[in-house]
Amino acid sequence: MTKKKITIAxxxxxxxxxxxxxxxxxxxxxxxxNWPGVTVEKKEGSCTFKGYTINVVDxxxxxxxxxxSLDEVIARDYVVDEKPDVVVDVVDASNLERNxxxxxxxxxxxxxxxxxLNMMDVAESREYQIDVKELSRLxxxxxxxxxxxxxxxxxxxxxTVIAVAGGxxxxxxxxxxxxxxxxxxxxxxxxxxxxxxxxxGYSPRWLAVKLLEEDEEIIGKIRQT
Amino acid sequence: xxxxxxxxxxxxxxxxxxxxxxxxxxxxxxNARYGFISGLIKDVLKKPAVEKTTATxxxxxxxxxxxxxxxxxxxxxxxxxxxxxxxxxPFMDWIxxxxxxxxxxxxxxSPSWLGSLVADGIIGGVGAVLVFVPIIxxxxxxxxxxxxxxxxxxxxxxxxxxxxxxxxxGRSFVSLMLGFGCSIPAIMSSxxxxxxxxxxxxxxxTPLISCGGRLPIYALFAAAFFTAHQGLVVFSMYAIGVILxxxxxxxxxxxxxxxxxxxxxxxxxxxxxxxxxxxxAHMWERGWSFLSRAGTIIFSAVVLIWLLNYFNVxxxxxxxxxxxxxxxxxxxxxxxVALIFGVLAKETVVGTFGTLFAGAEAAGGFGQVISAxxxxxxxxxxxxxxxxxxxxxCVATLGIVKRETNSFKWxxxxxxxxxxxxxxxxxxxxxxxxxxx
Numbered sequence: 001m002t003k004k005k006i007t008i009a010x011x012x013x014x015x016x017x018x019x020x021x022x023x024x025x026x027x028x029x030x031x032x033x034n035w036p037g038v039t040v041e042k043k044e045g046s047c048t049f050k051g052y053t054i055n056v057v058d059x060x061x062x063x064x065x066x067x068x069s070l071d072e073v074i075a076r077d078y079v080v081d082e083k084p085d086v087v088v089d090v091v092d093a094s095n096l097e098r099n100x101x102x103x104x105x106x107x108x109x110x111x112x113x114x115x116x117l118n119m120m121d122v123a124e125s126r127e128y129q130i131d132v133k134e135l136s137r138l139x140x141x142x143x144x145x146x147x148x149x150x151x152x153x154x155x156x157x158x159x160t161v162i163a164v165a166g167g168x169x170x171x172x173x174x175x176x177x178x179x180x181x182x183x184x185x186x187x188x189x190x191x192x193x194x195x196x197x198x199x200x201g202y203s204p205r206w207l208a209v210k211l212l213e214e215d216e217e218i219i220g221k222i223r224q225t
Numbered sequence: 226x227x228x229x230x231x232x233x234x235x236x237x238x239x240x241x242x243x244x245x246x247x248x249x250x251x252x253x254x255x256n257a258r259y260g261f262i263s264g265l266i267k268d269v270l271k272k273p274a275v276e277k278t279t280a281t282x283x284x285x286x287x288x289x290x291x292x293x294x295x296x297x298x299x300x301x302x303x304x305x306x307x308x309x310x311x312x313x314x315p316f317m318d319w320i321x322x323x324x325x326x327x328x329x330x331x332x333x334x335s336p337s338w339l340g341s342l343v344a345d346g347i348i349g350g351v352g353a354v355l356v357f358v359p360i361i362x363x364x365x366x367x368x369x370x371x372x373x374x375x376x377x378x379x380x381x382x383x384x385x386x387x388x389x390x391x392x393x394x395g396r397s398f399v400s401l402m403l404g405f406g407c408s409i410p411a412i413m414s415s416x417x418x419x420x421x422x423x424x425x426x427x428x429x430x431t432p433l434i435s436c437g438g439r440l441p442i443y444a445l446f447a448a449a450f451f452t453a454h455q456g457l458v459v460f461s462m463y464a465i466g467v468i469l470x471x472x473x474x475x476x477x478x479x480x481x482x483x484x485x486x487x488x489x490x491x492x493x494x495x496x497x498x499x500x501x502x503x504x505x506a507h508m509w510e511r512g513w514s515f516l517s518r519a520g521t522i523i524f525s526a527v528v529l530i531w532l533l534n535y536f537n538v539x540x541x542x543x544x545x546x547x548x549x550x551x552x553x554x555x556x557x558x559x560x561x562v563a564l565i566f567g568v569l570a571k572e573t574v575v576g577t578f579g580t581l582f583a584g585a586e587a588a589g590g591f592g593q594v595i596s597a598x599x600x601x602x603x604x605x606x607x608x609x610x611x612x613x614x615x616x617x618x619c620v621a622t623l624g625i626v627k628r629e630t631n632s633f634k635w636x637x638x639x640x641x642x643x644x645x646x647x648x649x650x651x652x653x654x655x656x657x658x659x660x661x662x
Contacts, residue, residue: 014417015494041413068419079574094495098264122495126279129271138265178257181245185238192231211235212242212250219235222228 004167006165007055009078011106012090013099014061017118020148021090022058025158033075049158057084063098065105067217079111080202085165087111087156093123093130093145107141108171110203114160115143116153140172178209185212198225279488281495285379294383294475301376302463307456309363310444316359324352328583342531345583350527353579354519354572357441362512364437368406373499377402382493394418397427401470405463406435406511408622411436412629422482428472428629429639432618433470433646435463435567437515438571442613445575449592450606458607462614469615469646490540493630518570526569534553534581551649553612554605554655570619604662608655 010025012018022030026045035042059078060071067073073211079087087209089106091099091197115136123130142160146153163169178186189208193199198207210218242250288297328348334340371377380402385395396418404411411431418424435443443462447455531537543558546565550556563577578591585594595601601609617640618626627636 070416089476097262097266100265101258104258104262126277127273131269135265138268150322173492174261176257176261179253182250182253182257185242187277189231189234189238192234196228196231198228198231211231211256212238214239214249214251218290219232222231225228 004051004088005053005055006083006161007057007084008086008088008161008165009059009082009084010062010088010090011059011075011079011102012116013063013092013095013102016061016090016092016095016099017148018058018061018090021116021118021146021154023158024148024151024154025054025056035078040159047158049155050162051071052162054161057082062102064101065109066213067215070150073217076119078163079106079109085112086114086161088114088116088161088187090116090118090148093117094126094128096123096128096130103139103141104174104176107139108176108209109206110173112164112171113139113141113173114157114164115139115141116157117143118146118153119144119147121147121150138174140174142169142171148205162176182212264561279495281375284496285493288376288379289382298380298383301371303456303460305364305367305371306460306463308367309360309547310459310546313363317356320356320358324348328352338535341535342528346527346531346580347524349583350530350580351519351524351574353445353575354441354523355413357444357445357498357575358512358516359442359574360440361437361515362508364407364440365508365511366504368511369504370499373497373498373503373507375494378493387471391471392469392478393426393474394420394423397423397474400427400431401434401467404431404436406513407436407438408432408434408618410624412622412625415629420485422478422484425482425630425635428626429477429635430470430474431644432622432626432639433466433473433615433645435466435614436571437511438518438619439614441572441575443610444611445578445591446606449590449595450601458610462610465611465650466614469650473642474645514570522570523562523573523576526566526573527580530566530577530580549648550612550651552656553608553651554659555599555601555609555612555651557599559599560609564616567613568617568620570621571613574613602662604658608651608658611654612647612651614647615643615650617643 006203010018010022012021022043022045026047029047030043030045033042033044033197044056045058046053046055048054057078060073062069062075065072065076065079066217067076069161078084087106089103091103103115110112117132117135119132130145132143132145142164144153144157144160146157164171177183186205188209189211190204193202193204193207198204207218207222211222239250242248242253246253275503288294290297328344331348332340332344334343371380376531377399381399384398388395388398397415400411400415400418402411403414408431411434412428413426415424415431418427439462443459444455447458451458487553499640530539533542539562540558542565543560546561547556547558550564559578559581562581563574566577567574578595582591582594582598584650586589595606617623623636626639627633629638
């Protein structure tokens with residue numbers, strides 16, 4: 001028996017329709033609290049689907065996962081520290097290029113990612129043709145086309161979430177290759193991190209990348225442990 | 226121990242990368258992501274050879290026009306205030322009549338002190354605030370429409386150019402715009418601003434933007450002293466708030482926290498027809514806080530004011546403070562008391578006048594009574610409105626300033642600078658105005 005309780009974190013850019021997806025998923029079963037230690041609003045909700053209880057945590061809408069704004073740090077910390085079963089990234093299909101920046105960063109974190117490709121109607125009205133299968137193959141993660149504003153795609157999204165959480169559908173992720181010289185340094189740091197106690201909670205490669213990005217928050221955390 | 230070694234290795238790596246590439250590793254890493262994405266996009270996305278012009282593009286061509294953008298924005302804001310005032314008028318008259326009737330019934334209650342507490346204190350005070358419910362709700366409807374339709378983002382975009390010149394970001398202007406509703410969510414929205422200095426300055430100046438709680442005060446005095454030009458007078462209060470917020474943001478950014486400002490692409494979501502459910506939900510969210518404040522803080526404040534007045538303490542408090550405001554024209558103890566209690570919630574200013582001048586309606590109207598008893602002229606009323614607009618934000622806002630800046634220093638700074646600013650502006654209005662009137 002796989003576990004019947006699934007926690008998903010809902011990520012996405014502002015204006016990607018994330019709130020609509022959240023409302024579609026949870027309906028009236030929502031409650032609002034605060035993220036620990038800060039006064040940023042934290043919305044949570046739940047639904048039951050095919051015998052599963054699915055808990056949905058709405059992350060702040062962000063474009064990236066650096067340490068520049070409080071929202072970004074909150075979103076990132078939740079994914080890293082709480083390790084939700086699945087991270088759903090709501091992507092605006094009519095603004096694919098910009099929205100994928102967040103998706104790529106989530107994949108770098110080795111999150112169990114499902115992409116909710118929202119606003120397909122807007123993309124279609126602009127005569128954009130999106131090869132969803134190819135997108136899914138190249139990102140190594142399931143992609144579910146949706147029109148959240150019309151309530152389309154929610155059951156398919158939930159099916160995919162269950163499949164990923166249960167391990168029936170694999171998220172292979174991407175193997176993002178940085179510049180050759182950067183790679184050399186990443187490998188060097190990765191090795192040091194793997195040998196330290198840090199390797200328990202974090203992906204060593206991700207930490208190495210964050211260190212090279214001079215991420216103040218991560219540097220502070222490493223100093224403390 | 227071994228963690229320090231990791232940090233040292235990182236520093237070495239960064240120095241190494243900088244010498245061979247001349248770029249920060251951060252840039253190199255971001256480039257790799259962008260490179261990956263643009264390669265992927267070539268494979269999966271086909272756009273039409275000529276991008277279709279959408280309705281959004283066509284509307285934006287007008288709304289974001291270099292010359293027309295700001296005048297259109299001003300016209301829309303002005304339209305919003307005219308709309309709220311004209312549409313709300315009959316509703317306010319009904320509520321006013323209703324409270325008048327209630328007050329008459331209550332004044333018959335014995336003992337007479339209880340009758341006075343209920344009629345003058347509670348109904349006079351809370352009623353004076355509740356009369357403005359239609360105006361507040363209509364303003365919130367208008368704001369929700371502007372926000373949900375996507376226009377608010379355009380307003381921020383239009384102002385972005387100007388904001389850059391003063392060293393701030395267009396996104397700060399979004400926070401300021403939200404301040405028209407209430408300073409609290411506006412200040413909380415500042416956390417989307419990446420640069421901490423930009424964020425701090427935005428938090429400091431947001432209270433200068435006129436919120437819904439201040440609207441009843443303008444409405445009361447505009448109706449009493451500027452019958453013919455109510456909309457214009459109220460609009461001018463909002464304009465003073467916006468102009469001073471921008472001006473001070475510039476000063477603060479230059480003098481208090483100098484340094485580079487963050488750069489970011491402004492988000493322009495497509496225009497959407499706001500849904501009735503969405504607009505009503507937003508209106509209710511905002512409006513509810515106004516109603517519940519009327520039932521709690523304002524209710525308690527007017528009871529306290531009535532009690533202090535009944536035992537002749539209020540006048541002493543007022544008289545102790547009032548001389549400070551003589552240069553601004555409103556050096557009467559009633560005005561001082563209203564300002565003191567207005568810090569609890571700005572609507573309390575209206576509640577205070579309602580309690581202190583209960584029965585003004587019967588005696589020829591609020592304006593008449595204030596002119597006769599306090600010697601107020603339209604100029605003094607205008608200076609007083611400016612004072613209420615600018616001086617110390619309400620305690621709830623101060624609480625949020627404290628939480629979001631996490632600093633008592635900046636909270637005290639906000640209290641002091643707004644008080645000095647309000648007094649100065651009110652005094653200037655009165656003194657300069659007196660030369661002409």
